[in-house]
Amino acid sequence: MNKKPLFLLLATLLASPAFAGIVVDGNLADWGVKRTGTASDWTPGAGIHYTIEDQTGSAGIRLYPGYGGQAYDAEALYATILGNTLYIALASGHNPLTINAPASNTYGPGDFAIDFGKDGTYDAGINIKYKTSATTTEAFGVTGGVYKNPTWAYGLWDTAGNYNPGNPDRRDPTSLLAGTQVGTATVAYTTVGANNYGQYKTDLHYFYELSVDTSVLKTAGWDGRSAFNIHWTENCGNDSIVADPAVHVPEPASLALLSLGLVGVAGSRRRKLQT
Numbered sequence: 001m002n003k004k005p006l007f008l009l010l011a012t013l014l015a016s017p018a019f020a021g022i023v024v025d026g027n028l029a030d031w032g033v034k035r036t037g038t039a040s041d042w043t044p045g046a047g048i049h050y051t052i053e054d055q056t057g058s059a060g061i062r063l064y065p066g067y068g069g070q071a072y073d074a075e076a077l078y079a080t081i082l083g084n085t086l087y088i089a090l091a092s093g094h095n096p097l098t099i100n101a102p103a104s105n106t107y108g109p110g111d112f113a114i115d116f117g118k119d120g121t122y123d124a125g126i127n128i129k130y131k132t133s134a135t136t137t138e139a140f141g142v143t144g145g146v147y148k149n150p151t152w153a154y155g156l157w158d159t160a161g162n163y164n165p166g167n168p169d170r171r172d173p174t175s176l177l178a179g180t181q182v183g184t185a186t187v188a189y190t191t192v193g194a195n196n197y198g199q200y201k202t203d204l205h206y207f208y209e210l211s212v213d214t215s216v217l218k219t220a221g222w223d224g225r226s227a228f229n230i231h232w233t234e235n236c237g238n239d240s241i242v243a244d245p246a247v248h249v250p251e252p253a254s255l256a257l258l259s260l261g262l263v264g265v266a267g268s269r270r271r272k273l274q275t
Contacts, residue, residue, distance in 0.1 A: 147179030155237015
């Protein structure tokens, strides 16, 4: 029988998401996101759940539900759980430093909303403090704060995609207005646009990365087993995006069996060399 050498087996295991490392620094290379100027750039490595909906165009381009073109485009959202940590990454055409000034028709970034059980109720949120001027930020919360029992603001568009701020689509929460803080996530984002990603090579893109311990999610209401959705949009709700995480949490028993299996392979290898 043709058997895989031990070093190849180890390389395969170490390259899998359960053994891979993600550094929260705003660089999505460790997610497998490339920079070659092709449509496949947004596709991450194996084992990561993701949604891709990269669009481009002028300010008049419809993004569904709203308008705004590249400056309000939510392009790709990624999520995975490694060990006891949830990792989230976002690619967007929206600069995180965009000032939230609705009277001037400019809207800042929203927060990351989490729907435990995928029932349409967003049970927790991770705060991204948006700017209200060049020197001030929103009043609520702390950057990276994880909040349960949230009160949400909503965007400008109704369920049919019509401009209707008096009756917004409740499936698209934008920013936290209130909530009980149960922990803090690590947050990093870029503020200088990067081009040559995806098929629209001249578009500028901005990146978020977050990590949060799953114990914080459990305090926020997660049962530790059920699937959940992660949602993001800007404060106008012009373009929203949702993804769910792929869970990679090896049980201790599985790790023990894996270790025994590797020892067995190594022993078999030594016996072959001695014959």
